[in-house]
Amino acid sequence: MQIGDITLENNLFLAPMAGVTDKPFRNLCRQLGAGLAVSEMVTANTALWHTSKTRHRLDHEGEKVPCAVQIAGADPEMLANAARLNADAGAQIIDINMGCPAKKVCGLMAGSALLKDELLVKKILDAVVAAVDIPVTLKIRTGWDKQSRNAMKIAKLAEDSGIKMLTIHGRTRACGYKGNVEYETVKEIKSRISIPVVANGDIKTPFDAVKVLEETAVDGIMVGRAAQGNPWLFREIKYYLDHGEPPARPTLQEVGQIMLAHMRNLHTFYGEYTGVRVARKHIGWYCKQHGIKLFLQKVYKVESADEQLLVVEDFFSKQHEIEEEKAA
Ligand SMILES: Cc1cc2nc3c(=O)[nH]c(=O)nc-3n(C[C@H](O)[C@H](O)[C@H](O)COP(=O)(O)O)c2cc1C
Incomplete structure (x- = not known):
């Protein structure tokens, strides 16, 4: 699978999860078969980069390449600056967070709250893509709530702005983690844009992974919570994809x-x-x-x-x- 000019080992992604996917866990998931492990979100506000939490999030020494850093914020220039600084510090891919429902992020009008303001989304995407010469990717939900699902519009904006890959968690922000994942929406978006699309949400087993890949025709799948305490899941999904047989669980x-x-x-x-x-x-x-x-x-x-x-x-x-x- 390709993200811009970067070739990945496979199309299985570890989701960014604040407080979970730190460098040790990312390296472990890569070792056990994930093709890419996106960092926990880093605030675009560099005034907060001195805290121990953010310093650890910015530490990529010894990390397996390609290293993808996710940035979160709402101000186009601040996000562009954060992207530039992370690229200078060794990131090979910048991911923009427009998918996280966490209160702290949304309170600051960032994460999935941005989906409500399409003009601002466009400004952010243009500013970040122009700021760096490495691939920029975007992670979204299907919209703010069921009445304002606009993932297709955002996907088109992303494609036009030069975003190199789109990850969709198939729920609205209002859905939180409840209800079925809207894989129909993900499938439709995949069929209408030309950049790679990665599906995310409730993929818990190798069988789920294969089902989503087959039903939506997406380019890759992203796993979050099911990898916690279970980094072997990537190896198992890979085995099932390669052999078509159920994989063995670790002893x-x-x-x-x-x-x-x-x-x-x-x-x-x-x-x-x-x-x-x-x-x-x-x-x-x-x-x-x-x-x-x-x-x-x-x-x-x-x-x-x-x-x-x-x-x-x-x-x-x-x-x-x-x-x-x-x-x-
Ligand atoms: C503890 C936790 C932290 C998360 N932090 C982030 C984050 O930093 N950035 C982001 O885009 N999404 C974040 N998410 C959302 C996940 O990346 C993912 O989209 C979501 O968990 C759905 O995937 P899953 O069903 O495989 O867990 C977080 C989710 C959890 C559970």
């Missing part, structure tokens, strides 16, 4: 190995205090995805990185013993 031993390596990366990336807290969230997701309940209470209580690793290591070494006993 508990592999879950343990990946989880521990992920935790170590989080501890290094954020430092011990924040790293342990961020890791707790991911541990919770891994456990939920893989039906593990036993050690959660214990792991939530520990404060040091070493102890956190020990609790998890201990659990998995015992599981390994149990599995070996069962097999004997």
